[in-house]
Amino acid sequence: MxxxxxxxxxxxxxxxxITSCSNDDDSSGGSTNLGEYDNGYFVLNEGNANPxxxxxxxxxxxxxxxxxxxxxxxxxxxxxxxxxQDIFFDDxxxxxVSGSANQVTVVNRYSFEYIATINTNFSAPRYGxxxxxxxYVTNSAEWNTGTDDFLTIIDLNDYSTSxxxxxxxxxxxTSDDDYxxxxxxxxxxGNALTILNTNTQELTSIDLGAGNSPNSIIEEDDDLYVLxxxxxxxxxxxxxxTATNAIENTIDLPASLVDAKNLVIEDDTxxxxxxxSVYSASMSSTTISDTALLTYNSTSTYGVMWGFxxxxxxxxxxxxxxxxxxxxxxxxxxxxxxxxxxxxxxxxNSFHFN
Amino acid sequence: xKKGILFLFGIIFSLSCFSxxxxxxxxxxxxxxxxxxxxxxxxxxxxxxxxxxxxxLSRSAxxxxxxxxxxxxxxxxxxxxxxxxxxxxxxxxxxxxxxxxNGININSQFNGQTDFNTINIRNFDAxxxxxxxxxxxxxxxxxxxxxxxxxxxAFNQGFENSIxxxxxxxxxxxxxxxxxxxxxxxSADVAISRSSSDNDYDYVDSDKxxxxxxxxxxxxxxxxxxxxxxxxxxxxxxYLYDGEREFSFIFPxxxxxxxxxxxxxxxxxxxxxxxxxxxxxxxxxxxxxxxxFPNTNLDNYSYGEAKTLIxxxxxxxxxxxxxxxxxxxxxxxxxxxxxxxxKSDRTISSFSLLYKQEIKSxxxxxxxxxxxxxxxxxxxxxxxxxxxxxxxxxxxxxNGSKNFRIPTYNDLYWAGSGNTNLKPETSNQxxxxxxxxxxxxxxxxxxxxxxxxxxxxxxxxxxNWQPVNTDHVKTYGLESTLDLKYHLxxxxxxxxxxxxxxxxxxxxxxxxxxxxxxxxxxxxxxYQYNRASLYYQTLYVxxxxxxxxxxxxxxxxxxxxxxxxxxxxxxxxxxxxxxxQIKNIYNENYQSVANRFMPGIxxxxxxxxxx
Numbered sequence: 001m002x003x004x005x006x007x008x009x010x011x012x013x014x015x016x017x018i019t020s021c022s023n024d025d026d027s028s029g030g031s032t033n034l035g036e037y038d039n040g041y042f043v044l045n046e047g048n049a050n051p052x053x054x055x056x057x058x059x060x061x062x063x064x065x066x067x068x069x070x071x072x073x074x075x076x077x078x079x080x081x082x083x084x085q086d087i088f089f090d091d092x093x094x095x096x097v098s099g100s101a102n103q104v105t106v107v108n109r110y111s112f113e114y115i116a117t118i119n120t121n122f123s124a125p126r127y128g129x130x131x132x133x134x135x136y137v138t139n140s141a142e143w144n145t146g147t148d149d150f151l152t153i154i155d156l157n158d159y160s161t162s163x164x165x166x167x168x169x170x171x172x173x174t175s176d177d178d179y180x181x182x183x184x185x186x187x188x189x190g191n192a193l194t195i196l197n198t199n200t201q202e203l204t205s206i207d208l209g210a211g212n213s214p215n216s217i218i219e220e221d222d223d224l225y226v227l228x229x230x231x232x233x234x235x236x237x238x239x240x241x242t243a244t245n246a247i248e249n250t251i252d253l254p255a256s257l258v259d260a261k262n263l264v265i266e267d268d269t270x271x272x273x274x275x276x277s278v279y280s281a282s283m284s285s286t287t288i289s290d291t292a293l294l295t296y297n298s299t300s301t302y303g304v305m306w307g308f309x310x311x312x313x314x315x316x317x318x319x320x321x322x323x324x325x326x327x328x329x330x331x332x333x334x335x336x337x338x339x340x341x342x343x344x345x346x347x348x349n350s351f352h353f354n
Numbered sequence: 355x356k357k358g359i360l361f362l363f364g365i366i367f368s369l370s371c372f373s374x375x376x377x378x379x380x381x382x383x384x385x386x387x388x389x390x391x392x393x394x395x396x397x398x399x400x401x402x403x404x405x406x407x408x409x410x411l412s413r414s415a416x417x418x419x420x421x422x423x424x425x426x427x428x429x430x431x432x433x434x435x436x437x438x439x440x441x442x443x444x445x446x447x448x449x450x451x452x453x454x455x456n457g458i459n460i461n462s463q464f465n466g467q468t469d470f471n472t473i474n475i476r477n478f479d480a481x482x483x484x485x486x487x488x489x490x491x492x493x494x495x496x497x498x499x500x501x502x503x504x505x506x507x508a509f510n511q512g513f514e515n516s517i518x519x520x521x522x523x524x525x526x527x528x529x530x531x532x533x534x535x536x537x538x539x540x541s542a543d544v545a546i547s548r549s550s551s552d553n554d555y556d557y558v559d560s561d562k563x564x565x566x567x568x569x570x571x572x573x574x575x576x577x578x579x580x581x582x583x584x585x586x587x588x589x590x591x592x593y594l595y596d597g598e599r600e601f602s603f604i605f606p607x608x609x610x611x612x613x614x615x616x617x618x619x620x621x622x623x624x625x626x627x628x629x630x631x632x633x634x635x636x637x638x639x640x641x642x643x644x645x646x647f648p649n650t651n652l653d654n655y656s657y658g659e660a661k662t663l664i665x666x667x668x669x670x671x672x673x674x675x676x677x678x679x680x681x682x683x684x685x686x687x688x689x690x691x692x693x694x695x696x697k698s699d700r701t702i703s704s705f706s707l708l709y710k711q712e713i714k715s716x717x718x719x720x721x722x723x724x725x726x727x728x729x730x731x732x733x734x735x736x737x738x739x740x741x742x743x744x745x746x747x748x749x750x751x752x753n754g755s756k757n758f759r760i761p762t763y764n765d766l767y768w769a770g771s772g773n774t775n776l777k778p779e780t781s782n783q784x785x786x787x788x789x790x791x792x793x794x795x796x797x798x799x800x801x802x803x804x805x806x807x808x809x810x811x812x813x814x815x816x817x818n819w820q821p822v823n824t825d826h827v828k829t830y831g832l833e834s835t836l837d838l839k840y841h842l843x844x845x846x847x848x849x850x851x852x853x854x855x856x857x858x859x860x861x862x863x864x865x866x867x868x869x870x871x872x873x874x875x876x877x878x879x880x881y882q883y884n885r886a887s888l889y890y891q892t893l894y895v896x897x898x899x900x901x902x903x904x905x906x907x908x909x910x911x912x913x914x915x916x917x918x919x920x921x922x923x924x925x926x927x928x929x930x931x932x933x934x935q936i937k938n939i940y941n942e943n944y945q946s947v948a949n950r951f952m953p954g955i956x957x958x959x960x961x962x963x964x965x
Contacts, residue, residue, distance in 0.1 A: 049948075050900050050901075050908065050948035050949060051604055051605075051948070051949050052900075052908055052948060052949065053900075053901065053908060079605065081605055082604065082605075098605070100604075100605070100608060101604070101605035101607055101608060102605070102607040102608055102609060103605065103607050119605075119606070119607035120607075122607065123609055123649070124609065141649075142648065142649065142652070142654060143648075322902055324868065324901050324902035324903070325901045325902045325903030325905060326901075326903065326905060346901070
């Protein structure tokens with residue numbers, strides 16, 4: 001399947017096409033207002049070959065929508081790049097990853113004021129996380145191999161960068177308590193997790209078993225939860241104890257749920273998606289029902305469920321549309337009632353709560 | 355394939371035997387210059403054809419993009435100067451414009467299109483633009499129109515040599531050397547050209563520079579003709595192109611990429627003139643190879659390579675004066691492979707029947723073509739044209755045709771994605787042209803309507819991308835040209851202009867397609883006094899939408915670019931020409947593709963020496 005992406009790279013004459021979305025879940029939840037863009041969420045619109053279509057939309061808790069926040073606040077700053085891939089946060093800053101421009105743009109997470117552009121030591125950057133005063137960003141480098149995949153490590157004091165080879169497909173990334181967790185799955189290739197001890201710089205690999213290619217990774221209460229896809233067998237949710245790195249539990253998804261993605265944990269409940277449907281299961285259950293919680297209506301030929309998240313009793317879905325025009329975000333209640341439809345930018349791929 | 359070619363040979367031999375008895379001296383053999391692409395003359399009466407040659411070629415930059423952008427109604431979408439360039443002819447896609455080399459369709463087997471920045475015009479004697487459908491004559495892709503790169507084979511001209519050298523801003527070099535000899539029976543010419551540029555121009559009104567945009571290309575062509583006797587001529591055409599381009603950045607920290615092309619084209623042609631019969635046998639062998647380097651710093655690349663063997667036989671018969679019947683058979687065998695394409699073979703044979711008749715001021719031409727292949731269902735293609743001349747000054751043409759574009763190698767065979775159930779894209783079109791010719795003025799205007807179905811697009815189906823027949827597009831509009839000539843003693847004035855109005859809509863949404871301007875206009879004003887020429891050239895391209903919902907926020911502005919040039923002829927027979935050009939004299943800040951900025955004011959100087 002990587003080959004389709006190579007074809008795209010060729011036809012679009014661009015290095016990249018971005019899919020999937022991030023579940024960067026770092027809500028401050030405070031009631032104080034720390035800036036114009038506190039108390040709401042950002043939608044990352046990856047855009048298309050025209051960099052002007054890459055943008056960030058803000059949706060306030062009060063329902064007010066602000067388009068293209070970055071250019072609104074920073075009309076003369078360096079551009080944020082195109083094919084926007086991820087936003088991740090530390091306490092005060094937001095980091096916007098552009099896959100094609102090989103850069104990360106740093107802004108104030110509450111005012112969105114431009115701080116810096118970091119553009120050294122990247123090669124097709126994917127997702128990022130912050131741990132211990134440093135940011136860690138996965139890089140795909142050459143698409144057709146995992147052996148050159150690496151981390152860019154950004155010193156958040158001076159934005160200097162260094163790299164560390166992971167050597168296996170490196171996509172989603174999360175972190176907690178001095179450890180960084182990387183899912184080594186890329187469209188069906190790769191079947192492991194890599195754990196980085198940020199104190200010793202030591203890498204450890206956990207094998208998920210042949211064919212189990214991870215697409216989501218979440219750290220919750222000192223356990224890791226990983227959703228995998230397997231084209232010859234059932235999808236699975238793995239529970240891994242971070243103290244022992246042992247797989248503690250494995251839940252098989254029903255065989256009818258093929259190509260499950262977007263695992264989110266909210267209030268002791270698993271949420272994930274298959275095509276245009278959302279499924280949920282209690283974290284304590286041992287089986288998963290194949291009855292959908294909701295199915296949304298999409299006319300998109302190839303951007304169905306381009307972005308997904310669950311936060312504060314709401315389910316958020318973004319539709320990729322045709323990637324050639326503005327598209328929509330849908331907010332649902334936890335029981336599947338459509339609450340709001342919001343027009344955002346081109347190719348909305350993820351939600352980031354502030 | 356082999357059987358087919360043998361079959362063709364069989365037919366031609368039997369024909370040449372039975373027609374030997376007729377000894378009419380056919381005028382065509384006495385012609386001093388032989389054209390390779392005869393359809394442009396014989397079966398294109400009811401459609402508009404513009405031919406660019408001589409000074410127009412020598413004043414143009416070497417890329418086919420620049421030549422046509424400033425001298426035709428065709429719109430170009432160029433990813434920065436010299437980068438990937440896709441035409442939109444009458445509002446169609448790049449794959450719906452054919453480029454024909456000496457009559458042979460040379461669009462890529464992989465993506466079905468020609469990148470107009472990979473053709474160097476210095477190797478050709480003439481470049482012709484044929485508007486509208488032409489699949490009956492030129493095969494897959496001739497929906498918007500076709501571009502014809504032709505070499506003439508001349509006899510009785512003795513030695514003819516020329517050297518062309520041009521140097522300009524951004525270390526841009528353009529060289530062409532041509533050497534030819536012809537006697538009464540024999541003709542040979544060889545041309546070598548090279549074009550290169552650092553292409554590191556500064557963006558207008560910005561502190562940024564075009565990074566990673568350098569390119570070079572070199573071509574060699576050789577053409578031979580031999581008149582065996584009064585009835586038979588053998589011709590050989592050869593062409594080799596080798597080019598490398600970096601792909602320029604939008605952001606300075608992008609991963610550098612580059613692209614290499616290596617294409618060769620060879621064709622052997624045998625013309626036989628046997629009284630009322632004219633027979634032409636062509637055997638052509640084409641190769642194309644590309645390499646794409648996703649990271650220039652590494653050696654990794656992806657590639658595609660295709661070899662095409664074409665056998666084509668056509669026989670025309672002059673039934674009586676002013677009526678001609680022609681039959682064409684061809685077999686094309688292509689073998690291609692690439693990083694993501696397993697070795698795949700396809701063979702397509704086709705049969706065409708063409709008829710033309712002139713009755714006083716009235717002319718009509720009709721043609722049918724049917725392909726036979728097991729790769730896809732091929733529709734019956736046709737073309738019907740009518741012409742009426744109202745006296746000497748006014749001509750009306752009406753033409754209707756059905757045309758197609760077949761699925762490419764990428765569409766059919768891409769590993770894991772290729773869709774062998776694809777249908778060809780088909781187009782039904784009609785046009786009406788008006789032509790006015792007077793001593794000092796000629797004017798033409800053509801209105802057209804084109805309905806294109808089953809357009810092939812790559813869409814993900816589940817987690818996999820696949821090409822599918824989906825969009826339905828209609829295009830309509832107006833194409834016009836104006837030429838004025840006037841001279842007073844040693845003062846000569848000429849003005850040439852084109853204007854196109856194009857609507858190209860997706861039928862499902864009724865919205866204009868992205869990157870199709872409603873308006874495009876060009877003009878060239880030339881003033882010559884004695885040995886000196888001064889010319890002024892303009893290009894206007896209207897605004898284009900870059901998003902499918904025609905969102906006004908993402909419109910790319912219209913632009914107006916002007917060039918000025920001066921040349922002077924030296925020597926007894928004006929065999930030296932010295933020239934200089936200032937391009938984009940008003941330093942217009944423009945982009946043909948969003949964020950792909952084009953150069954501001956820039957300069958070049960050239961020398962042309964014929965001996």
